[in-house]
Amino acid sequence: MTDLSLTCMGAAGTVTGSRHLLEADGKRILLDCGMFQGRRNIRTRNWEPFPVAPWSIDKVVLSHAHMDHSGYVPRLIRDGYAGEILCSPPTIDLCGILLPDSGYLQERDAEYANRKKFSRHEPALPLYTEDEAEASMERFRGVEFNTDTDLGHGARLKLRRAGHILGAATVEVKWHGRTIAFSGDLGRYDDPVLFDPEPIEQADYLLLETTYGDRLHEQGDPGELLADIVERTTARGGTVVIPSFAVGRAQLLTFYLWKMKKAGRIRSVPVYLDSPMAINASAILRHHFGDHRISPSDAEEIGDMVNYVRETEDSKALTIDQMPKVIISASGMATGGRVLHHLKSYAPDARNTIVISGFQAPGTPGATILAGADEIRIHGQHVPIRAEVEEISMLSAHADANELMQWLGGFKAPPRKTFLVHGEPASSRALRSRIERELGWSCEIPGHLDRFDL
Template identity: 40%
Template sequence: MLTFAKVHFLGAAGTVTGSKFLLEAYGKKILIDCGMFQGLKELRELNWVALPVDVKKIDAVLLTHGHLDHVGFLPRLYKQGFRGRIIGTTPTLAIAKIILNDSAKIYEEEAQKAAKENYSKHNPVLPFYTITEAEKTITLFESVAEGEWVSFSDKISYRFQYNGHIIGATFIELDINEKIFVFSGDVGRVNDYLLAPPKKPEWADYLFLESTYGHKLHPKENIEEILSKLIKETIQNKGNLIIPSFAVERLQMLMYVLWKLYKKNTIPNIPIFVDSPMGNNVLEVFKRYPQWHKLPMNEYEAMCNHINIIESYRETWETIDNPRSKIIIAGSGMVTGGRVLTYLQQMINDPTTTILLLGYQAAGTRGRQLQEGCHEIKFFGRYFPVKARVKRIESLSAHADQQDLLDWLSEIKNIPEEVFLIHGEQTALDAFRLKIQKEKNWNVCIPKLHAIKELMI
């Protein structure tokens, strides 16, 4: 008698964000990741729609890592009735806790601001989730060790394997009746400032593979040279360098690179301000889990002492009013919200301001608009003219590029029965499908959102 597992593609199918894959097998229901959609309005609106499955019957959520597009839907899942276990590595759960608490606070503040200033179409204006809902969700967290098989039932076991990308990140292997399902999560880079190279899967009967940069190679850029040039130009122009940054990994990496440049006398002693409450908390995670990264603790302490960590909104405004040229690193990385908007509100119409974008900017985000040269940008309910110059560094991305991904597959000993390309925009998905078919002659599928696949086990 044939037995099948069923996979529901509830997110990150045909798009990069919203990672959610529901796996049903032998009476168990396991959700791999539970992320928010980001970017285009039609995607963001999906966040407000209940999942088309019985959430109360999901046994557990396995988290590949702590980014918002992999964990940010968890409090909504809780609100819809989920009470199972939320399982991940210890640093992943620490990051997820920070992100959920911080984003809940931002949602509540933004809802209050929108209601007070009457710039939302919705009445009443509700936060996506509340601090209370985030806190209740966090009570379901359960940590597991990296690299060890864990029994889920008599027919199912799983393992988390180190994957670079951000602290705590893993790919997930599920053994279902001796068929291996591999969910890549987000694959990291081989040469990373802070993290070791990812481990590689050795067997995959069914492979669910990220494709964010499946269509391109990261440029060979001299990061330190580009940064030092921009900083010297900023000082010469008596302006400010604003760097919207993701709070997890990118911010810590950037701090480390700037510290290195200062230590080598490559840049002058320009004030550096980090304004990201979430990013500050993530720094503590680096301190608590030194075995998960390459940054020596003495370097960590020196870096933190050199950089001004902003801890209050009052300090944000003191930094804005400071007439000296400075570097400001603030969340969020795709300019979708956070403290960076407060700085842009004051400085984006000044030609002496430089905005430096790092890494992937999803379609529909303000970061993508700036990257594509928009002349004005909307936030806080009004349009702001963009007179600042906009620069970009692509090679600081925490995602593997096409060659990195092919290398990551290089130790798989078998021919997978099927490969599902996920976490990509259509151009990247199509290009990567053709590349894998040409190089490996594997059976590759690009699933659509809400598709359901039956896989023989």
């Protein structure tokens, strides 16, 4: 039998930087091509040479469009990758806004750091530019869900719906008589916007995300909790600031705010979506009605409720406007983007509320806020946090431990080996113990750059 190997080049022992390399007969297939985020020692991996020569990779397959799964693509191409990027059609559309926006933000942040002289590097540089990200989109090729696709060199690909965000997929690769399944990021069951994760019945080897492998999401109606926060905050004259991922979370938040307004749970308080990328992502949602549960009429009503903020000057006006309101703005972990300016303005005032609505990688400003810090550092300044801080964990787009186990229940037989990736060490260890105890499966927690013969 032909030798086949797996090397975990990212999201091993950490949540971000998803990159998993399959090799056989001198051919290479890369599953995901994400950026590292969070702690500085993790982020610096983005600047290290790719572990194998980019030109030597034959195919790249993306599970979905989030930056920690797709965000390194322009750099890989810049450094010599010459092949296709395969993913679902909605993922192509989302990457078409996420990647150029990432390049733009990197250029802008580098320019700002150089102008204000708070960077540790001289000069600060972007990982790639907006133009390089735009050019990378020419390499993308759409793969429909549940179709058998030829990857060349005897490899076959199938994508299935994973929930999580629009277009997210689980990945199945059949190569040299073995089946390798990759969960990507699994979504929630009974999500009001996205369809349930589809099961996989058989795989010889499984790469499984463990982001929430040691936790359960709170039970209850996130819309009701969000409505309580908005009403309580605006009643005292405050503003609700929600750092939000532009793809997935922003659309879910506007859905719940619309639902609560329609039910009379939220009074007439303006809702602002201050993220051009999130606005564009919301438009893409309306181009793929077959890929989610929202009807065209409801999508139109949600769009009518939201005030879209595209221009920088309008965003600056929001920062100084003291009228009660809700601001949803990227980035979701407060690592960059317009939300940093809103946090600088609103975090020091006890009338306001900061709502954390998703996973916060260790070392990010969002994680610091959630941990109860008295201050955070933004653009080289120490910003006090006197605002109320609330977390709505049930808004997470990630399956929790029970939902991960529910998805594993779709397998008719155990994989030979299950590799637990895309999680912090504690969550991976907790899920390994549970899988071994409840299912009797053989599990492995890879370290960074660990290689396995399959």
